[in-house]
Amino acid sequence: MLSKLRDISIPYLDQLVDSDLEALKAAAIPMRYADGELIHNRGDDKPGLSIVRSGLVRVGVIRTDGTFVITSMLGPGQTFGEFTLFADLPRTHDIVAQGETLVWQLPGKRFLRLCENNSKLLPALLQTSLVRNYVLLELIEAMRSLPVLERVAKTLVILVATARQGNEFYTRQSDLAATLGMSRPTLSTALAKLETLNLITRGYGRIHISDYQSLTEWVSARDS
Amino acid sequence: MLSKLRDISIPYLDQLVDSDLEALKAAAIPMRYADGELIHNRGDDKPGLSIVRSGLVRVGVIRTDGTFVITSMLGPGQTFGEFTLFADLPRTHDIVAQGETLVWQLPGKRFLRLCENNSKLLPALLQTSLVRNYVLLELIEAMRSLPVLERVAKTLVILVATARQGNEFYTRQSDLAATLGMSRPTLSTALAKLETLNLITRGYGRIHISDYQSLTEWVSARDS
DNA sequence: ATTATATTGTAAAATATTTTACATTTTTAT
DNA sequence: ATAAAAATGTAAAATATTTTACAATATAAT
Numbered sequence: 029m030l031s032k033l034r035d036i037s038i039p040y041l042d043q044l045v046d047s048d049l050e051a052l053k054a055a056a057i058p059m060r061y062a063d064g065e066l067i068h069n070r071g072d073d074k075p076g077l078s079i080v081r082s083g084l085v086r087v088g089v090i091r092t093d094g095t096f097v098i099t100s101m102l103g104p105g106q107t108f109g110e111f112t113l114f115a116d117l118p119r120t121h122d123i124v125a126q127g128e129t130l131v132w133q134l135p136g137k138r139f140l141r142l143c144e145n146n147s148k149l150l151p152a153l154l155q156t157s158l159v160r161n162y163v164l165l166e167l168i169e170a171m172r173s174l175p176v177l178e179r180v181a182k183t184l185v186i187l188v189a190t191a192r193q194g195n196e197f198y199t200r201q202s203d204l205a206a207t208l209g210m211s212r213p214t215l216s217t218a219l220a221k222l223e224t225l226n227l228i229t230r231g232y233g234r235i236h237i238s239d240y241q242s243l244t245e246w247v248s249a250r251d252s
Numbered sequence: 253m254l255s256k257l258r259d260i261s262i263p264y265l266d267q268l269v270d271s272d273l274e275a276l277k278a279a280a281i282p283m284r285y286a287d288g289e290l291i292h293n294r295g296d297d298k299p300g301l302s303i304v305r306s307g308l309v310r311v312g313v314i315r316t317d318g319t320f321v322i323t324s325m326l327g328p329g330q331t332f333g334e335f336t337l338f339a340d341l342p343r344t345h346d347i348v349a350q351g352e353t354l355v356w357q358l359p360g361k362r363f364l365r366l367c368e369n370n371s372k373l374l375p376a377l378l379q380t381s382l383v384r385n386y387v388l389l390e391l392i393e394a395m396r397s398l399p400v401l402e403r404v405a406k407t408l409v410i411l412v413a414t415a416r417q418g419n420e421f422y423t424r425q426s427d428l429a430a431t432l433g434m435s436r437p438t439l440s441t442a443l444a445k446l447e448t449l450n451l452i453t454r455g456y457g458r459i460h461i462s463d464y465q466s467l468t469e470w471v472s473a474r475d476s
Numbered sequence: 477a478t479t480a481t482a483t484t485g486t487a488a489a490a491t492a493t494t495t496t497a498c499a500t501t502t503t504t505a506t
Numbered sequence: 507a508t509a510a511a512a513a514t515g516t517a518a519a520a521t522a523t524t525t526t527a528c529a530a531t532a533t534a535a536t
Contacts, residue, residue: 029344032341036339036340036341089393097396097397099389099392110378110382111382111385111386114375114378114379114382115260115379115382115383115386116260117256117260117386120253120386120389150374150375150378151338151374153378154334154338154374154377154378154381155338155339157378157381157382157385158334158335158338158339158381159339160385161335161381161384161385161388162335162339162341162344164385164388164389164392165323165344165388167392168323168388168391168392168395169313171392171395171396171433172321172395172430172431172432172433173321173430173433175492176492176493200512200513200514201513201514202513202514206396206397207396208396209395209396209397210493210494211493211494211495212513212514213493213494213495213496213514213515213516213517214492214493214494216514216515216516217515217516219514220515220516230514231502232501232502232503232512232513232514233502233503233512233513233514399522400522400523424482424483424484425483425484426483426484434523434524435523435524435525436483436484437484437485437486437487437523437524437525437526438522438523438524440484440485440486441485441486443484444485444486454484455532456482456483456484456531456532456533457482457483457484457532457533
């Protein structure tokens with residue numbers, strides 16, 4: 029099932045027809061963010077949908093000690109902020125730009141009006157949301173049933189697969205460790221082992237997935 | 253945020269207007285299941301939406317050793333099977349009836365046709381899906397950042413809150429331990445402590461949430 | 477009622493992970 | 507270029523959790 033992840037994580041925009049795209053483009057407020065810039069604060073309650081157009085966005089929670097606990101990475105065509113629109117919740121996460129990033133900001137009411145006239149906007153959002161659901165369930169399954177090494181590997185696969193953006197994962201080990209709910213030394217040795225197995229390469233502030241296919245197969249072979 | 257959980261976990265059916273309800277009722281195939289009966293197998297790929305009408309349904313994975321790893325419990329008005337309809341995935345979970353249960357089964361194509369004429373069916377499904385997303389994120393957060401006792405307590409709150417069905421949780425400790433990704437003895441001692449704190453009562457094959465409010469507050473007070 | 481089975485409680489030994497500490501490496505700032 | 511800061515690698519001690527084992531309790535079967 030893990031091998032299907034990349035295929036089913038289709039970006040929102042890629043699911044829309046041209047007319048929907050045009051309508052969105054006309055309504056959107058394009059915003060540019062620099063590397064590391066905070067796009068949204070957890071707790072913000074101005075409703076709106078955001079769509080990544082280029083670059084990459086990191087979704088997570090900034091802890092008081094500065095560690096960034098990653099929930100997911102979003103690439104071009106992917107969305108965030110749905111909660112604020114349809115579940116009447118404030119932003120549940122901090123959103124940070126990774127590299128130069130262009131984001132379409134769609135104010136809540138404006139997007140809801142568009143939905144009435146463009147029939148595919150809502151179903152596509154539902155598809156996106158359901159796939160994310162599935163991804164989260166896989167993450168939970170990794171956390172509760174896999175030993176450290178496999179847990180690290182599977183989480184890497186999931187985070188990289190859903191971003192759909194290259195195989196370079198920019199993160200400090202301390203952040204990834206917090207994301208995985210383990211200590212940095214434990215993660216560090218796990219990553220060392222994965223490098224020994226030629227599945228990844230470690231760098232300063234980044235992890236390179238040398239061979240996504242092999243890593244996926246390696247995980248699948250020892251998952252459930 | 254945990255205190256809001258019960259309020260935002262509004263069952264799908266409760267979000268619909270009467271006309272939608274009527275349309276659903278006319279199209280649904282009512283099915284009765286006895287306690288413990290398997291409603292769906294993981295892997296089934298006949299697409300369809302299922303709606304709990306009465307009773308309770310357990311969503312999870314039955315492991316080869318027989319343990320049931322719970323993902324969630326669904327009460328009246330709540331749905332499952334969306335994946336098969338909108339994400340082209342087979343059933344990702346085993347679904348088991350808890351007590352006498354009535355379920356409306358809606359074959360895929362039939363439901364999709366209904367969506368075209370009943371405008372609220374899809375948005376309500378989106379709302380449901382987004383809330384479930386949020387719940388899963390809270391579960392993940394519990395697993396990665398909370399110590400055992402708090403992790404157990406928070407997971408109990410989440411599972412009970414989303415079911416919206418009383419405060420009696422029928423489960424073997426071995427199943428709940430697998431759900432939490434910990435050993436049964438560890439869970440056992442944690443439950444004992446929670447009982448000492450007058451937050452729950454333990455039974456044979458069940459856990460009673462004596463005071464949902466207090467339990468929620470206790471968790472919130474030591475959660476981030 | 478009685479026996480058998482399933483589940484829970486709990487302790488000790490074995491194991492895994494965290495914590496702490498510090499050396500090493502890489503990047504950033506001057 | 508050099509110094510300072512940040513991040514990573516890694517080992518030892520401290521701690522937590524699992525494993526294993528068995529007793530106690532509750533339910534189911536006869």
